[in-house]
Amino acid sequence: ETGVTQSPTHLIKTRGQQVTLRCSSQSGHNTVSWYQQALGQGPQFIFQYYREEENGRGNFPPRFSGLQFPNYSSELNVNALELDDSALYLCASSLVPGLGTNEQFFGPGTRLTVL
Amino acid sequence: KQEVTQIPAALSVPEGENLVLNCSFTDSAIYNLQWFRQDPGKGLTSLLLIQSSQREQTSGRLNASLDKSSGRSTLYIAASQPGDSATYLCAVPPGGQNFVFGPGTRLSVLP
Numbered sequence: 001e002t003g004v005t006q007s008p009t010h011l012i013k014t015r016g017q018q019v020t021l022r023c024s025s026q027s028g029h030n031t032v033s034w035y036q037q038a039l040g041q042g043p044q045f046i047f048q049y050y051r052e053e054e055n056g057r058g059n060f061p062p063r064f065s066g067l068q069f070p071n072y073s074s075e076l077n078v079n080a081l082e083l084d085d086s087a088l089y090l091c092a093s094s095l096v097p098g099l100g101t102n103e104q105f106f107g108p109g110t111r112l113t114v115l
Numbered sequence: 116k117q118e119v120t121q122i123p124a125a126l127s128v129p130e131g132e133n134l135v136l137n138c139s140f141t142d143s144a145i146y147n148l149q150w151f152r153q154d155p156g157k158g159l160t161s162l163l164l165i166q167s168s169q170r171e172q173t174s175g176r177l178n179a180s181l182d183k184s185s186g187r188s189t190l191y192i193a194a195s196q197p198g199d200s201a202t203y204l205c206a207v208p209p210g211g212q213n214f215v216f217g218p219g220t221r222l223s224v225l226p
Contacts, residue, residue, distance in 0.1 A: 048213055
């Protein structure tokens with residue numbers, strides 16, 4: 001069984017640029033959620049994808065967008081980067097979205113630094 | 116809106132001590148609660164998942180309890196070891212959707 005993987009591990013961008021982060025879900029999982037974790041804080045929910053459709057969104061602006069592919073892998077895109085976007089971006093996969101036994105399994109994260 | 120707090124923010128103990136980490140949440144209408152461990156700069160490792168119908172879960176030296184009515188969960192670590200040093204986060208899914216996380220408790224176990 002393959003765990004959740006993310007790429008790249010580290011990324012440095014400048015203000016105004018665009019970035020794409022990638023996530024491969026755990027084998028058999030069809031739901032992917034993305035979180036942003038600023039230094040010293042708990043992760044904040046960005047959005048979730050289930051069967052290639054967005055299935056819930058946190059309090060993040062539209063310049064944060066995503067995709068899910070037929071193999072359930074996912075991308076997080078951030079446009080017009082701001083300094084405050086510097087954070088660890090975590091991807092989590094689960095067997096089903098939402099209710100009940102939605103235990104989530106996290107990847108190692110992508111550390112984004114915006115200069 | 117669900118809010119999750121964790122006390123203490125940081126804890127330093129000598130090796131071998133038993134310790135308790137606390138998690139509180141404001142909305143008791145939860146489906147489950149999950150405890151995670153995070154090493155510096157790394158992703159989250161799931162430790163325990165407690166369903167709303169359960170009172171506690173155990174895994175090795177870890178025991179987590181859940182009291183929905185009072186909005187509290189505790190993580191008990193027995194016979195702590197230096198390898199337990201990490202940040203411990205609790206998380207609850209409001210209405211069964213994605214997790215709302217607490218800020219974490221940073222634990223240092225001194226040899």
